[in-house]
Amino acid sequence: MAARPRADxxxxxxxxxxxxxxxxxxxxxxxxxxxxxxxxxxxxxxRSEEDARDAYQEAFLRAYKSLKxxxxxxxxxxxxxxxxxxxxxxxxxxxSVRKDQWxxxxxxxxxxxxxxxxxxxxxxxxxxxxxxxNEMAGRIGDALDLLTPKERTVFEFKHYEGLRLxxxxxxxxxxxxxxKNCLFRAHRKLRExxxxxxx
Amino acid sequence: MSCExxxxxxxxxxxxxLAPAETEALEEHIDECVSCAALIEEERRFFAAMNTRVSAxxxxxxxxxxxxxxxxxxxxxEPETVSAWGRVGxxxxxxxxxxxxxxxxxxxxSLIAVFFVGRATNGGAANEFAWHEKPPAGTTIGATTIPFQxxxxxxxxxxxxxxxxxxxxxxxxxEVHRRTISGPSSDPxxxxxxxxxxxxxxxxxxxxxxxxxLRGQAENxxxxxxxxxxxxxxNNPGVRLKALDALRPHMADPEVRNAxxxxxxxxSNPGMRxxxxxxxxxxPDRGLAGVLQELVExxxxxxxxxxxxxxxxxxxxxxxxx
Numbered sequence: 105m106a107a108r109p110r111a112d113x114x115x116x117x118x119x120x121x122x123x124x125x126x127x128x129x130x131x132x133x134x135x136x137x138x139x140x141x142x143x144x145x146x147x148x149x150x151r152s153e154e155d156a157r158d159a160y161q162e163a164f165l166r167a168y169k170s171l172k173x174x175x176x177x178x179x180x181x182x183x184x185x186x187x188x189x190x191x192x193x194x195x196x197x198x199x200s201v202r203k204d205q206w207x208x209x210x211x212x213x214x215x216x217x218x219x220x221x222x223x224x225x226x227x228x229x230x231x232x233x234x235x236x237x238n239e240m241a242g243r244i245g246d247a248l249d250l251l252t253p254k255e256r257t258v259f260e261f262k263h264y265e266g267l268r269l270x271x272x273x274x275x276x277x278x279x280x281x282x283x284k285n286c287l288f289r290a291h292r293k294l295r296e297x298x299x300x301x302x303x
Numbered sequence: 304m305s306c307e308x309x310x311x312x313x314x315x316x317x318x319x320x321l322a323p324a325e326t327e328a329l330e331e332h333i334d335e336c337v338s339c340a341a342l343i344e345e346e347r348r349f350f351a352a353m354n355t356r357v358s359a360x361x362x363x364x365x366x367x368x369x370x371x372x373x374x375x376x377x378x379x380x381e382p383e384t385v386s387a388w389g390r391v392g393x394x395x396x397x398x399x400x401x402x403x404x405x406x407x408x409x410x411x412x413s414l415i416a417v418f419f420v421g422r423a424t425n426g427g428a429a430n431e432f433a434w435h436e437k438p439p440a441g442t443t444i445g446a447t448t449i450p451f452q453x454x455x456x457x458x459x460x461x462x463x464x465x466x467x468x469x470x471x472x473x474x475x476x477x478e479v480h481r482r483t484i485s486g487p488s489s490d491p492x493x494x495x496x497x498x499x500x501x502x503x504x505x506x507x508x509x510x511x512x513x514x515x516x517l518r519g520q521a522e523n524x525x526x527x528x529x530x531x532x533x534x535x536x537x538n539n540p541g542v543r544l545k546a547l548d549a550l551r552p553h554m555a556d557p558e559v560r561n562a563x564x565x566x567x568x569x570x571s572n573p574g575m576r577x578x579x580x581x582x583x584x585x586x587p588d589r590g591l592a593g594v595l596q597e598l599v600e601x602x603x604x605x606x607x608x609x610x611x612x613x614x615x616x617x618x619x620x621x622x623x624x625x
Binding site: 136147160164237245248263268295 | 311349352353355361365366372373377378540574604
């Protein structure tokens with residue numbers, strides 16, 4: 105499970121206040137505190153390096169432009185993740201529209217995405233195991249694609265990032281109960297799609 | 304808790320999201336119910352299977368590229384320090400496009416203001432002051448009709464004289480006639496203009512755009528020297544950063560490495576210093592450890608010191624100088 109970025113709250117507050125006064129160095133410090141996890145989440149959710157790069161850029165530029173409106177009513181981390189999540193959700197929605205358009209024109213494309221291939225990086229040295237593991241990762245990726253953008257995001261944040269449901273709800277501006285329901289639906293769909301997966 | 308409640312609780316239980324009382328009730332139930340205990344075990348296996356898809360790793364190079372692109376945009380959005388000439392030029396542009404009336408008196412007042420400012424600034428940055436749209440023909444300044452041409456602009460005012468007898472004013476205007484030059488970037492005239500605009504253009508956006516075109520041509524010695532000069536001397540950090548990035552493929556060139564060491568020692572922007580460390584660390588040479596040790600002692604910025612220490616550790620070098 106991924107480690108959460110940590111920042112000393114006092115120095116973080118000073119950095120935010122300096123960045124609010126257009127101090128670019130302070131803003132860059134803030135970026136460097138959180139950007140690795142933002143980029144990882146974007147990569148996991150969007151499954152495309154190019155889309156993740158765009159989401160990273162858009163999320164931090166939105167944060168930069170809205171920083172003056174940040175009033176310390178929630179943690180900076182939550183605020184930033186909320187922006188990044190919204191950017192990723194928008195991107196996923198655009199992608200699903202595009203995908204629907206392609207699906208109407210083309211037959212299914214079984215070519216694995218870059219992350220499906222990249223996920224082989226840690227596979228065992230045995231080529232058969234590596235292949236099986238890669239195949240399984242590809243099937244999981246396909247199953248994740250069946251989820252709605254919101255279900256996908258909730259599942260990614262819960263299962264792969266280990267965030268609390270309350271925090272995920274805050275980031276998505278939905279109640280904790282709605283987040284639980286979303287996670288439940290995601291699990292049900294994934295189990296159905298992967299019911300023949302060897303365990 | 305009864306069997307019918309378990310399926311909706313299983314994943315929340317495994318994620319540790321149930322309240323303590325709910326957890327206790329569920330555990331009491333599965334201690335006594337074999338089928339629900341099996342359900343939990345099945346869900347555990349599902350969790351393990353889902354973990355087969357490892358979380359994407361963020362590579363150092365991808366992160367560095369994202370940071371670079373982001374900070375370039377941030378610096379690009381920084382309000383430019385606009386020269387007096389530029390401000391007046393912008394005012395004229397806004398006036399024509401945004402509905403400010405072109406009253407003759409207003410124009411006259413503006414031209415006089417331009418003239419005085421121009422003198423005060425010794426005509427600097429005049430290239431920012433050019434009309435981009437057609438001014439109304441026949442505009443009158445005082446009693447004098449200026450024959451504006453459609454493509455007319457001017458780079459400065461050379462002299463002004465007033466005849467006290469009849470209160471007429473004579474202004475000698477240096478005109479600029481714009482023209483468009485297009486062709487491949489290898490075209491000698493275009494190439495020369497691009498180099499010139501990196502060195503001389505007052506507008507940093509133009510310098511950035513020129514660098515964009517030139518970035519793949521640093522094999523050429525003139526381009527590389529221009530990039531080095533820009534990286535070391537441009538007053539806009541976004542431009543310096545872009546020049547630095549364009550030099551990335553040429554780290555084997557000692558001149559580039561020496562310039563990066565200069566960036567480490569002298570550049571006022573910590574972001575530039577961090578990028579310089581990142582670039583030098585890709586192909587470390589024997590002198591790098593000494594430079595970084597010096598930086599650890601003298602650097603004010605905590606993050607730059609941290610990065611210097613990190614690279615020294617990667618090099619198995621001592622953090623301190625002896």
